[in-house]
Amino acid sequence: MRDELPALMSRRSLFSMIGKTAGIAVMYEAMATMAYAADSTFRQPIALTGAPKGSSVLILGAGLAGMVAAYELGKAGYKVQILEYQGRPGGRNWSLYGGDTYTELGGFKQNIEFDKGLYLNPGPWRIPHHHKAILHYCQLLGVQLEPFIQINYAAYVHSTKAFGGKPQRYRSVEADFDGYVAELLAKTVQQDKLDRPVTKEDREILLQALRGWGALDKNYAYVKSEDASNRRGFDHPPGGGLDAMPTPTDPVSLEDMIRGRLWRSIGSSKAYDVQQTMFQPVGGMGMIGKAFGKELGEIIRYNAKVTEIRQDKRGVTATFVDTLKGGAPQTAHADWCVCTIPASVLSQIPINVGAPMKAAIDALPYAASAKVGLQMKRRFWEEDEGIYGGITYTDQPNSMISYPSTDFFKRGKGVLLGAYTFGPNAVEFTAMPPEERIAKAVEYGANIHPQYREEFETGATVAWHRVPWTLGCAGSWTEETRAAHYNDICAIDGRIVMAGEHVSMIPAWQEGAVLSSLDAIGRLHKRIVQG
Amino acid sequence: MRGLGLAAAIAPIAILATSAGAQFAGGYRYQTGQDLYTHICQGCHMPDGKGATGAGAYPALAGNPKLQSPLYPVLVMLKGQKAMPSFSELSDAQIVEVTGYIRTKLGNNFPGAVTAEQVKALRAQAVRQNALRPG
Ligand SMILES: Cc1cc2nc3c(=O)[nH]c(=O)nc-3n(C[C@H](O)[C@H](O)[C@H](O)COP(=O)(O)OP(=O)(O)OC[C@H]3O[C@@H](n4cnc5c(N)ncnc54)[C@H](O)[C@@H]3O)c2cc1C
Numbered sequence: 001m002r003d004e005l006p007a008l009m010s011r012r013s014l015f016s017m018i019g020k021t022a023g024i025a026v027m028y029e030a031m032a033t034m035a036y037a038a039d040s041t042f043r044q045p046i047a048l049t050g051a052p053k054g055s056s057v058l059i060l061g062a063g064l065a066g067m068v069a070a071y072e073l074g075k076a077g078y079k080v081q082i083l084e085y086q087g088r089p090g091g092r093n094w095s096l097y098g099g100d101t102y103t104e105l106g107g108f109k110q111n112i113e114f115d116k117g118l119y120l121n122p123g124p125w126r127i128p129h130h131h132k133a134i135l136h137y138c139q140l141l142g143v144q145l146e147p148f149i150q151i152n153y154a155a156y157v158h159s160t161k162a163f164g165g166k167p168q169r170y171r172s173v174e175a176d177f178d179g180y181v182a183e184l185l186a187k188t189v190q191q192d193k194l195d196r197p198v199t200k201e202d203r204e205i206l207l208q209a210l211r212g213w214g215a216l217d218k219n220y221a222y223v224k225s226e227d228a229s230n231r232r233g234f235d236h237p238p239g240g241g242l243d244a245m246p247t248p249t250d251p252v253s254l255e256d257m258i259r260g261r262l263w264r265s266i267g268s269s270k271a272y273d274v275q276q277t278m279f280q281p282v283g284g285m286g287m288i289g290k291a292f293g294k295e296l297g298e299i300i301r302y303n304a305k306v307t308e309i310r311q312d313k314r315g316v317t318a319t320f321v322d323t324l325k326g327g328a329p330q331t332a333h334a335d336w337c338v339c340t341i342p343a344s345v346l347s348q349i350p351i352n353v354g355a356p357m358k359a360a361i362d363a364l365p366y367a368a369s370a371k372v373g374l375q376m377k378r379r380f381w382e383e384d385e386g387i388y389g390g391i392t393y394t395d396q397p398n399s400m401i402s403y404p405s406t407d408f409f410k411r412g413k414g415v416l417l418g419a420y421t422f423g424p425n426a427v428e429f430t431a432m433p434p435e436e437r438i439a440k441a442v443e444y445g446a447n448i449h450p451q452y453r454e455e456f457e458t459g460a461t462v463a464w465h466r467v468p469w470t471l472g473c474a475g476s477w478t479e480e481t482r483a484a485h486y487n488d489i490c491a492i493d494g495r496i497v498m499a500g501e502h503v504s505m506i507p508a509w510q511e512g513a514v515l516s517s518l519d520a521i522g523r524l525h526k527r528i529v530q531g
Numbered sequence: 532m533r534g535l536g537l538a539a540a541i542a543p544i545a546i547l548a549t550s551a552g553a554q555f556a557g558g559y560r561y562q563t564g565q566d567l568y569t570h571i572c573q574g575c576h577m578p579d580g581k582g583a584t585g586a587g588a589y590p591a592l593a594g595n596p597k598l599q600s601p602l603y604p605v606l607v608m609l610k611g612q613k614a615m616p617s618f619s620e621l622s623d624a625q626i627v628e629v630t631g632y633i634r635t636k637l638g639n640n641f642p643g644a645v646t647a648e649q650v651k652a653l654r655a656q657a658v659r660q661n662a663l664r665p666g
Contacts, residue, residue: 085586105583124666273666305586344614345587365616367663423662424559430574465575468585471614476663508665
């Protein structure tokens with residue numbers, strides 16, 4: 001890689017020159033040709049043209065998939081309308097602020113009491129740098145982005161069963177794991193016990209690499225040293241003047257490192273979809289949905305609960321009920337339909353699509369997930385512990401604590417993500433009434449930050465199986481169900497095409513919703529234009 | 532993305548990531564029908580077993596004639612149904628307990644019962660849930 005740097009630089013300046021002189025689209029094309037934009041299937045903004053005069057598309061759902069479809073098809077010249085169950089745009093793209101109320105299924109109502117400017121993102125909260133489609137729409141809509149801190153070496157890894165329940169700094173957990181693994185491997189290399197032949201020269205290179213990677217000493221041992229402390233932290237860090245001499249820390253023992261199992265959490269941030277740089281919209285993830293809703297204006301009909309979808313040779317008719325005014329069911333009609341209603345809900349709505357698509361809609365379970373936001377009177381994680389953003393992992397049922405990636409050093413309050421759960425933990429959180437979820441998150445969190453007991457003020461929680469308009473967090477495909485149904489849910493069935501995160505290979509990410517929508521409307525437009 | 536074709540290419544990372552997942556994806560420790568119901572089922576079917584309705588709905592278990600057959604809820608738990616995930620990670624004994632609870636409590640009084648052997652015999656149809664972790 002290093003050797004290629006000069007070449008890369010010149011290519012980059014070539015691209016920016018093309019960008020300036022020939023426009024963005026040509027630049028994207030040039031980059032794609034040179035295999036440079038391969039971290040996303042989003043190559044360039046979609047530009048559909050030539051909608052047949054008077055042709056119309058009905059869009060069901062005003063989440064990101066639905067709003068992208070409405071925006072782009074409208075630009076292409078179609079008459080578009082969206083029917084949306086809720087009274088706001090965005091769908092799962094959503095933030096809860098002080099003054100909001102939220103009533104989950106079962107009638108459990110929360111009055112959110114966060115201070116002004118503080119919020120919880122109940123669903124999406126972070127966007128990786130390579131999710132180019134959603135980032136494109138943020139830029140287009142003027143949604144301001146700021147860094148989201150995914151990985152923080154000063155945050156904790158915590159287990160109730162290790163180190164007496166005392167949280168360990170992420171940096172020391174990773175340093176000890178890397179250090180001991182490097183040492184063990186170095187020994188194997190030195191004793192020539194690798195299970196494949198390596199030349200003497202390569203062995204030397206590998207040993208150097210291991211020493212560097214694991215912060216090993218000259219004997220390839222992971223021991224208390226300035227090098228190791230440079231990774232795991234100091235008892236007395238290097239300072240200035242007379243206070244300068246650092247005191248290194250003791251690594252935990254190899255056995256404690258292995259048995260403590262804290263290493264389980266240090267792989268999470270290595271995955272492609274959470275690699276830094278990550279972003280978040282300033283003021284809450286819901287800013288994207290809000291901006292889209294403003295852009296689309298009257299195109300969205302809110303409080304419209306779709307109860308039936310029918311197509312025939314001439315078009316598509318959706319029956320809906322006005323959830324505020326009630327009254328007799330009404331209908332909306334168009335030539336074509338893009339349906340982004342989550343399969344969890346759609347599987348309960350009568351719809352005359354072919355058997356393969358219906359089977360696909362009915363084959364998708366929706367996963368559990370629950371979050372709890374906790375407002376604290378002061379930002380003690382910053383003031384007392386030097387933690388600025390990032391995530392603490394714990395083996396308690398709340399799974400993690402995340403610190404706000406914004407307002408650093410501000411005096412006063414802050415909202416922590418006090419629980420973010422999946423699988424059985426999420427199922428159990430969902431089964432609790434909201435106030436118990438909040439109380440549990442406080443209880444677990446206090447085992448890591450005792451300050452909770454003094455500083456906790458008010459909370460908010462969303463458990464996704466109780467969200468009235470998704471009945472779950474996201475479509476949970478398996479390899480088997482994908483093989484059996486994925487192509488069928490993507491197909492255009494007569495005059496209807498599906499879009500949404502559940503119609504993508506990036507499930508439970510906004511990028512999946514946007515890319516699926518772009519793919520669906522691209523194919524639909526082609527079908528319409530080519531007849 | 533995750534767990535599919537990439538797995539081989541990023542093996543070391545995948546191992547760490549899966550183990551992190553395993554940390555949260557244990558089973559359920561509850562044993563009695565009531566405990567299992569109140570810590571799992573009532574999330575959707577609600578504390579009173581009457582279900583709930585929004586844009587979509589969760590069916591009531593209270594007074595639900597489908598529960599007449601004791602094997603019906605067993606199969607739903609093992610396989611899942613439409614958007615309802617399977618709960619095949621429950622043990623045979625736990626499934627027996629839950630089945631007994633929802634058929635005789637929540638205002639129900641359906642006769643008959645299932646045995647752990649019957650549940651076991653149906654295991655072949657069980658669907659394993661994919662532990663999806665949202666972004
Ligand atoms: C806990 C959690 C964490 C997540 N984290 C991230 C993250 O960090 N980053 C990220 O990018 N993504 C994340 N996601 C995923 C992201 O939220 C989704 O992929 C995306 O928002 C889905 O968009 P959509 O348009 O497909 O569906 P939705 O946003 O759900 O839109 C569907 C719309 O249809 C409406 N509707 C439903 N039923 C009806 C009906 N009968 N009639 C009319 N309208 C109806 C709904 O009200 C909704 O507005 C997360 C999701 C969850 C739940």
